Amino acid sequence: MTEGNFVDYVKVFVTSGNGGKGSSHLHREKYVEKGGPDGGDGGRGGHVIVRGKSNLWTLYHLKFKRHFRAEHGEHGSKSRSTGADGKDEYIDVPLGTVVKDTETGEVLFEITQEGEERIIVEGGMGGRGNWHFRTSTNQTPRYSQPGIPGQETQITLEMKVLADVGLVGFPNAGKSTLLSVITSAKPKIADYEFTTLKPNLGIVEYRDFQSFVMADIPGIIEGAAEGKGLGHYFLRHIERNSTLLFLIPADAKDIVEQYRILLDELKRYNPELLDKNRFIAISKSDLLDEELKAELKQELDKTLNVPYMFISSAANMGITELKDKLWQMLNN
Incomplete structure (x- = not known):
């Protein structure tokens, strides 16, 4: 899937159908000069319904269709026929x-299961025909109810990527490179920041034909929780991952400080993100000789309170061990 085809945020207008009018017909047939009321009810207006589909991966199909209108109910007719x-x-x-409701920002509901259906706006009820209004003192009512008008509103649809492992890191930390090595995904890779502008998904093939899904989230910068950089456009995708893999390059000025900043951004966006499993992969470790790696390990053992591992996507170093660790964390 190309970057331009990944759409995870759209606003649409929805309008339900009007209810049909009730009929005020009076029964007429040969030899029955003055029959009683027999007007039928109007039909219900159509609902606008959101439905979950597991074969869809983005909201791209809604990019060019922003208005959804349900049909109106038919009017009632003679012989008590309902529209x-x-x-x-x-x-x-x-x-x-x-x-979400676009105007208020209120979350209306969330679609999480195949075939799940939720009504956004209900269609108007059909009006009752004059047959309902007959009484002993008013045997030929010549009036009926009009249908109730439908509703309209604007809603916002936000998709959150469903993945087992989410890659978290600063721009140009090597997340896309790792995803391309560990999965069959083909993300855009280049030597500049914010190469990745949309989340990429890849399936990690594990032993015995087992697998799990990994998501490459666009890079975080300090202040992302307040909307800097790509802000909330990517942070919401991390909410769906059960395990967070922090990727920090070995040539970073301060690995512990980078991890602290990343963790702080997640906390400010949504404190519940800190309840997820965390693991640190120190990328580009092929740049370190054994002596430097030993010094760095000694320092990290003192300051980090989460497990970590040295890897190199380019040199294919530690990739198998990383898969083992992630699988263990996902199935703990």
Whole structure:
């Protein structure tokens, strides 16, 4: 999937159908000059419904369709015939999509299961025909109810990537390179910051035909929780990952400080993110000789309170051990 086809945020207008009018018909047939009321009810207007589809991965199919309108209910007719209900309008979304009220920002609901259906706006009820209003003192009512109008609103759809492991790190830390080595994904890789502008997903093949999903999240910068850099556009994707893999390059000025900044950004965005499993992979470790690695290890053992490992995507160093560790954490 190309970067331009990855759409994880759209706003759409939704309008439900109007209810059909009730009929005020009076029964007429040969030899029955003045029959009683027999007007039928109007049909219900169509709902607008959000439906979960596991075969969708982005909201790209909604990029060019921003208005969804359900059908109106049919009017009632003679012989107490009820009008047909309006056809419901479905909006198919990938699993992990959050639906919000655009005006208030309130979260309405979340779609997490295949085939799950939730009504956004209900269709208007059909009006009752004059047959319902007959009484002993008013045997031929010549009036009926109009249908109730439908509703309209604007909603925001936000997709959060569903993955087992989320790659977290500063721009140009080597996340895309690791994803390309450890999975069959082909993310864009270049020697400049913010090469990755959209999350990339890859399937990590493990032993005995087992696998897990890894997501390469665009790089975090200090102040991301306040919207700097790519801000909330990528931080929300981390909420779905059960394990966070922090990737910090071996040539960083201060590995512990980088980890602290990354952790602080996650905490400020959503403190619940700190409850997830964490692991640190020190990338580009092929730049270190054994002496430097030993010194660095001695220092990290004193200051870090999370497990870590030295790896190199370019030299394929420690990749198998990293897979083993991640699999163990996911299945603990």
